[in-house]
Amino acid sequence: MPKPHPLKGPNRFKLGVFSSNADGGLAITTVPERWRASWDDNLNAVGIADRAGIEFFLPIARWRGFGGRTKVREWSFETFTWAAGLAAATQQIGLFMTVHVPLLHPVYAAKALATVDHISHGRAGLNIVCGWNPDEFAMFGVTLGNDAYGQAAEWIETIERAYGSSEPFDFDGKYYQLKGVVSRPASVQVPRPVTMNAAFGAPGRNFAAKNCDFLFSTFSTIEDGHGHVADIRERAANFGREVGIYTVCHVVCRETQAEADEYYHKYAVAEADHAAVDYHMASKKEFAGSHDKSAFDLYRQRFAGGAGTFPLVGTPEKIVDDMIKIADSGYAGTALTFVNYSYELPFFCDRVLPLMKQAGLRVN
Amino acid sequence: MLATSPRTAGAATFKQGMRALVGGVTVIATQDAMGVYLGLTATSVTSLSAEPPSLLVCVNRSSPMAEALQAGVHFSANVLSENQIDVAQAFGGQRTVRGMGRFAYGSWFRSAHDVPLLGGARVSFECVAAESMDWATHRVVIGRVCDVHFTHPAARPLVYHDGRYTTVE
Numbered sequence: 001m002p003k004p005h006p007l008k009g010p011n012r013f014k015l016g017v018f019s020s021n022a023d024g025g026l027a028i029t030t031v032p033e034r035w036r037a038s039w040d041d042n043l044n045a046v047g048i049a050d051r052a053g054i055e056f057f058l059p060i061a062r063w064r065g066f067g068g069r070t071k072v073r074e075w076s077f078e079t080f081t082w083a084a085g086l087a088a089a090t091q092q093i094g095l096f097m098t099v100h101v102p103l104l105h106p107v108y109a110a111k112a113l114a115t116v117d118h119i120s121h122g123r124a125g126l127n128i129v130c131g132w133n134p135d136e137f138a139m140f141g142v143t144l145g146n147d148a149y150g151q152a153a154e155w156i157e158t159i160e161r162a163y164g165s166s167e168p169f170d171f172d173g174k175y176y177q178l179k180g181v182v183s184r185p186a187s188v189q190v191p192r193p194v195t196m197n198a199a200f201g202a203p204g205r206n207f208a209a210k211n212c213d214f215l216f217s218t219f220s221t222i223e224d225g226h227g228h229v230a231d232i233r234e235r236a237a238n239f240g241r242e243v244g245i246y247t248v249c250h251v252v253c254r255e256t257q258a259e260a261d262e263y264y265h266k267y268a269v270a271e272a273d274h275a276a277v278d279y280h281m282a283s284k285k286e287f288a289g290s291h292d293k294s295a296f297d298l299y300r301q302r303f304a305g306g307a308g309t310f311p312l313v314g315t316p317e318k319i320v321d322d323m324i325k326i327a328d329s330g331y332a333g334t335a336l337t338f339v340n341y342s343y344e345l346p347f348f349c350d351r352v353l354p355l356m357k358q359a360g361l362r363v364n
Numbered sequence: 365m366l367a368t369s370p371r372t373a374g375a376a377t378f379k380q381g382m383r384a385l386v387g388g389v390t391v392i393a394t395q396d397a398m399g400v401y402l403g404l405t406a407t408s409v410t411s412l413s414a415e416p417p418s419l420l421v422c423v424n425r426s427s428p429m430a431e432a433l434q435a436g437v438h439f440s441a442n443v444l445s446e447n448q449i450d451v452a453q454a455f456g457g458q459r460t461v462r463g464m465g466r467f468a469y470g471s472w473f474r475s476a477h478d479v480p481l482l483g484g485a486r487v488s489f490e491c492v493a494a495e496s497m498d499w500a501t502h503r504v505v506i507g508r509v510c511d512v513h514f515t516h517p518a519a520r521p522l523v524y525h526d527g528r529y530t531t532v533e
Binding site for chain 1: 395399400401447459460461462463464465467468470471472473474478480481483484488513515
């Protein structure tokens, strides 16, 4: 029997690595050491995280970039095949796939997801995304629907029924009309691999409350984070469910606060890819509904630094102090990004993880 | 005294007495005919015979589990480890989760015969329901054991005793 999924493990505050499959990670910068996301870069980074006991790797689903000097994010690996490759090269880390519901048929997704769950012996996870970028959808000749989460609900129901049914079944929904659906092997995990979502608006959060195990939520200040936690818990309780709440942070961890601040300014202000930051901020503000408004107005540096996520910048002690506050707000963990995962993860794992253990945030 | 009325201890006295009985904690899990997963914490799981390997589980007749455990249905009896108190509580109705929401607790995996098995349990018995009988509020189900998964036998057991969860060395 497989080991319990890492996201069901004993650590109070779980850690993941986000967006290593894409150029730049979450940063929008021109510094020469910026993340190139080659396959070997990914293998190297996941190896460090896997050996250190980091719980999960989470990719972004990106089909085109944000332009600018660096054509940031234009290079990115497709996430099912990426996770399948990493699954065969790792021992214990959880591996998510990120899927745009309108761009991938659920019967195909069911089989691809089950395949990765078998390769990884039950370590797969699914990040269900409805999409926000019309330029990407145009590449597929698909327009953004106005009932995205209605479609997503049918999509995940199809996958769960496919895993749970040993006999072929018909599905007659508003978005999918399917005949004689069967999908074997089913996933290793029951009822399906763990699922997550990062919705911010009410329809998306209700979808997550009903269908996802984890919800990722960004915040401008740690104090704001508490409100998101209460909101999501209440929505989940309405369905008799509990949803683990996670956030995303970009990290600059150095021996001194001055070094960390200086590097944060360098990559995210002085040497940011400003044209790409403009495109990304403008398009996300209009379409995403994934951040609160003050994040756009106040935190341009945070966009260049990590796509508007919360910054963990400073010494290992400072970063652990921030993580204690985030955990105390009700968060079960965070996904992390770095300018260069391979260069920065070893220092983070060596210095921050033992302090987290000392602080009671982790047992291993 | 009426000759037709059997002597009986009161329910409260009975429950008080049963607090002294030390029990392992087991979660019964199955998938119903509609493909819905069901799980229930039970302390009354008992070894019945070794040839053929079989066990007894007792579930409340009003539970969906009693309805689901018809003859021929596959189910698992998962013996919990010390660190699975939250799983015991979730499937025992002591948390806010309901129905399939309970499966957020614990890591569940599919057996080769589509039976949900609990990761990290000391041992999981994979069974087929053979026969059952009803007694008052409860249904006694005989499960013929078709596979035994020694998942984490080195873990200390979760034990229910005196109304609380504990363990033994």
